[in-house]
Amino acid sequence: MKINISHVAKLANLPLLDSEKQKFETQLSSILDYIAKLNEVDTSNVKDTSQVTGLENILREDKPLPSLSQKDALFQAKTTHNGFFAVKGIFENE
């Protein structure tokens, strides 16, 4: 099975070197060939399982509790501005 590494890396926001792309393409294609074995299993009328505890709709009261101070929350950030995280503009012209 062939995997389009450049497309997947873009979706995952992963910067890759050209030399890495070739290596990952070979490795991931062989892994995908292996896991494609699942197609042998008849799953008609089988429901999905995404969790195994059987818990549903775990809710709690919406009340404020002590949390990190603004200073603590920011202290690992590389760039901050006026007590907020600073991020690059997300629109091209900014």
Add this chain to the structure above:
Amino acid sequence: MNNLTIKDAREKLTKKEISSVELTKHYLTIVKTYNEKLNAFLTISEKEALEQAESADKRIGEGDSTPLLGIPLALKDIYVTKGIKTTAASKVLEEYIPQYDGTAVMLLKNAGAVILGKTNLDAWAHGSSGENSDFGPTKNPYNTAFVPGGSSSGSPVTVASEMALAASGTDTGGSIRLPASFCNVVGLKPTYGRVSRYGVIAMSSSLDSIGHFTKTVEDNAMYLQVTAGSDPHDATTPPVAVPNYTKNIAKGVKGLRIGVPKEYFIEGLDPRIKKMIEDALKVYEKLGAEIIEVSLPHTSYAIEVYYIVQTAEVSSNLARYDGIRFGKDRSHFGDEAKRRIMLGTYVLSAGYYDAFYKKAMQVRTLLKQDFDKAFKTVDVIIAPVSPTIPWKLGDKADDPLAMYLSDIFTVHANLVGVPGLAIPVGFIDSLPVGMQIFGPHFSEEKLYQVGFAYEAVNPVWKERPNL
């Protein structure tokens, strides 16, 4: 102090034969002597450990005797610790200092445990050998040319080489049971949701189980007594009562029905390991248990389901590391994290979701039904942990698929959420071998009884490495 267990140490502390400060200094000395050789610790928190030991001694003086009070232990460096660097063994978090403690860490601290430091692992818990750490591989203390197993690689090594009395781990697809069996220690993967995941860096949220390593089964039960329970910070921890895990631990196995799944005794399983598990089953038979062959017919598909579900969840969990709030940017991920992120992104992407992810979720249902059905006729199931003995460092480094297949007997339990207890059964070529005991959800008390009965007859754990 040789081969000291938590139970022994607690007795010595209570009788004032030794103080927690003395005990802590003793282990710190061993850590400093052997860590360079084994690379088990990434961070040693000596100052904090001695402060915690002092405060434990004060509590002991006041008559407190909680199970882990004054006990020096180590934490896998994926448990978030306030003020102490937490790296997940990845360059991305090389400088990350958390602002809070995870729930398990908080419970251990409140119980008076002493935290010696943070242990090495495959970066982000991705791996089966410890070699994927961005800070160098951990070495197996029984032979340093061999892997200790992973992803919790440093933790079992600290226990095996007596650098700590216990150590924490995480098990998403075998990351506690496999290294436990490679290092001759006891490792528990609890039921999914038995121990809170809050403040443990997430790998695969529907599979991650928060467990630990000890020398003996009873020590393991004492540790779980502290960490088990429902947590408002983790909505997947059900309000199931926490039993007293040590009270009936010596109950024995008379009349117990032990299932042996034929799908685990396949070609590819080292015949010497097979023989060792069969011998262990004979021990149980002698003790009055009944051995029954069972079938878990979808077993051979577990690894495929696992590498779809797990990588899908990894790609989602690791999406948060953007270098904005903390940590470095995404160019610092190592090869294995990149592979899993891309594989997960691919199986979730448009056009492939139904063929891979949805299919995997359906087969997961069948895997769960296999276990449910088996537990209608047996109380526990016993199986090998690994198809092979530990391999040489570097042997599988260039072949990710071969590395993935070493999880073939462990991923099943994570996909269905059942607990698994790995205990030592012997040595092959002077390297440790373990077996695993599965039970229904929340049957940890039973697993400890079963493990304890075997350990009493065959205390393999007493064979410590010659360093």
